Amino acid sequence: MRTITESESTPLADGFYMPAEWAKQKRVWMGWPHRTDTWAHGAKPAQKQYEHVARTIAEFTPVYMCANQVDYANCKAVFEDCENVHVIEMTTDDAWFRDTGATYVVDGEGNKRAVHWHFNAYGGMVDGLYFPWDKDEQIALKMCELSEVVRYRPDDMILEGGSITVDGEGTVVVTDQCLLSSGRTCSAVLEDEDEDNIWPSYGRKFEPWTEELRAYMTEHLKQYLGVEKVIWVKEGIDPSETNGHIDDVATFIAPGVMACIWSDDPDYPFYRQCHEAYETLSNATDAKGRKLKVYKLPMPVNPVYMDQASCDSIDIDENAEPRVADEPLIASYMNYLVTNGGIITPQYGDENDDLAVETLQKIYDETWGEGAFKVVGVKTTEQVVFGGGNIHCITQQEPASDAK
Numbered sequence: 001m002r003t004i005t006e007s008e009s010t011p012l013a014d015g016f017y018m019p020a021e022w023a024k025q026k027r028v029w030m031g032w033p034h035r036t037d038t039w040a041h042g043a044k045p046a047q048k049q050y051e052h053v054a055r056t057i058a059e060f061t062p063v064y065m066c067a068n069q070v071d072y073a074n075c076k077a078v079f080e081d082c083e084n085v086h087v088i089e090m091t092t093d094d095a096w097f098r099d100t101g102a103t104y105v106v107d108g109e110g111n112k113r114a115v116h117w118h119f120n121a122y123g124g125m126v127d128g129l130y131f132p133w134d135k136d137e138q139i140a141l142k143m144c145e146l147s148e149v150v151r152y153r154p155d156d157m158i159l160e161g162g163s164i165t166v167d168g169e170g171t172v173v174v175t176d177q178c179l180l181s182s183g184r185t186c187s188a189v190l191e192d193e194d195e196d197n198i199w200p201s202y203g204r205k206f207e208p209w210t211e212e213l214r215a216y217m218t219e220h221l222k223q224y225l226g227v228e229k230v231i232w233v234k235e236g237i238d239p240s241e242t243n244g245h246i247d248d249v250a251t252f253i254a255p256g257v258m259a260c261i262w263s264d265d266p267d268y269p270f271y272r273q274c275h276e277a278y279e280t281l282s283n284a285t286d287a288k289g290r291k292l293k294v295y296k297l298p299m300p301v302n303p304v305y306m307d308q309a310s311c312d313s314i315d316i317d318e319n320a321e322p323r324v325a326d327e328p329l330i331a332s333y334m335n336y337l338v339t340n341g342g343i344i345t346p347q348y349g350d351e352n353d354d355l356a357v358e359t360l361q362k363i364y365d366e367t368w369g370e371g372a373f374k375v376v377g378v379k380t381t382e383q384v385v386f387g388g389g390n391i392h393c394i395t396q397q398e399p400a401s402d403a404k
Contacts, residue, residue, distance in 0.1 A: 001144055003116075006155045010223040016105040016113055017226025020168030020252060021338040022373075023106075023403035025061050028339055029143060029396045030054055031095035032067035032075045037130070037320040038094060038387050040313035046383040050095070051078055053344065053391055056378050058084035060342035061397075064146075066090035066097075066139075088146070093121075093136040096389060098247070099160030101396035102140035104149070105226060112401045113150045115224050116140040117159040122242055123183025124158075129241060129388075130320040147398060156188040157220050162245035162393055164221070167252040168404070170228035170287030172221055177235045177244030179217050182208040184243070189216065229287040233277050237261070237270040238330045241321070247392045248332040249277050253295065254367045256286055259360075261334050262296035269303050269328040295363045297333055300350035304331035306386055314386075323386070335390035336360070339397060343375040346390045353377060 004014075011017065032047065033039050039046040054063045063085045067075035072089045079085040092100070099122075102114035117140065121133035144151040163178045178184065186206045206213040218230045236244025250260040260278045263271050281294045308325040316322055333356035336345035343360055347353045357377045364373040384390055 001148060001150055003151045003153050005153055011105045011113065011115065011152055012223045012226045014113075015107045016111075017107075017168070017170075018103060018105050018166050019399045019403045020166055020255075021397060022254070023168060024400040025340050025397045025403070026400045027062045027064050027398050028057050028337070029097050029101050029398060030063060030065050030394055031090070031092050031097045031100075031139070032065055032071050033095040033387070034068055034071055034092075035094050035130075035320070036315040037317035038314070039383065040310060040386060046387060047075075047078070049383045050394065053378055053384075053394065054079070054085050055082060056344055056376055057337065057339055057342070057395065058082055060340045062086065064088060066092060068092060090139070090142055091135045092139060093130065093133050096393050097139065097396040098162045098389075098393045099242075100136040100139040101161060102143040102147075102151070103161055103164075103225075104147075104398050105152075106399055106401065106403050108404050110401050112147075112399065112403075113152060114140065114144050114147065115152045115154070116144065117154065117157060118188065119160065120158055120183070120187075122160070123181070124187055126183030126187055127181075127243070128183060132319075143398075152224065154220065154224060156185065157224065158184045158188055160242065160245065161396060162242060162247040162389075164225065165246050165251045166225060166227065167255045167286060169255045171231065171252075172225055172227045172229075173231045173233060173246055173250060173252075173258075173281070174217075174221070175233045175236045175244045175246050175249070176209070176214075177239065178242065178246075180209050180213050181243045185217060186213050227287065231281070231284050231286075233280050235273050235276065237273050237332065240327070241330070241388045245393075248330050248335050249273070250281060251334060253363055255288070256290040257293045257295070257367050259295045259297045259334065259363060261299050261332055263299045268299065270299065274299065295359075297359055297363075298352050298355055299333070300331050300348050301352050302350055304329045304348055304385055310386055329385050330389070331385050332390070333360070335392040337391050337395045337397070338373070341373055343373050344391050345375060345377055346384075347377040347379040348385070349379065
């Protein structure tokens, strides 16, 4: 399929935009976990939990599960009885398709294309989580081929799908902590070479955390997501791994309506971030000039930690960030997937599990009407959270061509 480079055109210039997650979807993409330096006990327990997530999604939307060659036969056998999960062979470095997969865009007239961001394992040689990442860098390209869509390729914009949330009507929300960090786009945008210098010069054009970098990112988000306004939240709750992805913190429920994580406990590890994000969003207006209505979604009562025994069950590799005991993990009910009327949300064995499901169901019923969406809780604590993410992180939706 054809590739459109930045010098040729962008989605915005061609009339394309990223639809909201509640828009009609054709399929959901996932990758089969396999890294033994990410996943415990040879990744087998993680595969069981990915299976559970995939089967739950398949009740609403077809799933394309991508497995490495060595895992293909087993993965195919796992889903042999599930007609709505399709297993294909695809080489990957890890299994976070929200971040490595393509971001699909539509034009509202039945046409669909996709954006292939640059990926560098969450920070490259600055603070990335694993090396090499070349196979993950190719996932979006392969998805475009299999989906038979034209691919947009920015020159140097490094972005993960978990770092953006859109309303489908011109607004995107992101975090400073991720998009302005030293290991993302600012590490790739270089100064023009000095013609008077006999040696090539490759200095950074932007410094991290600067307003110049923010302006650059804002313009590129507009061009590649087809949005008109970018709302910046200062921090996420995952500074060590994703550098604060927004999908753990907040998401759009509908145009003009968002949900944000919340805790009333001042001793909670992410209390400050919850309140600061809520304050920012509650005072924001979207691209249409609407003041955002922001619902509160509780965090688990008890923060989730990885104990030393769990850390010891994961292989140590000098090319991957090691797991450390007694650091709070990113257990957020916000990391859920919306797919064709289903809300697939994580559960942690916490006393707030039922409250989170009930709260989400109430939010969607109030916003869209009773019965428009069904919230389904899936327990994913032990392996997906220990691996560094959750349901939204391991899935990437592909909208239908007629999605709006």
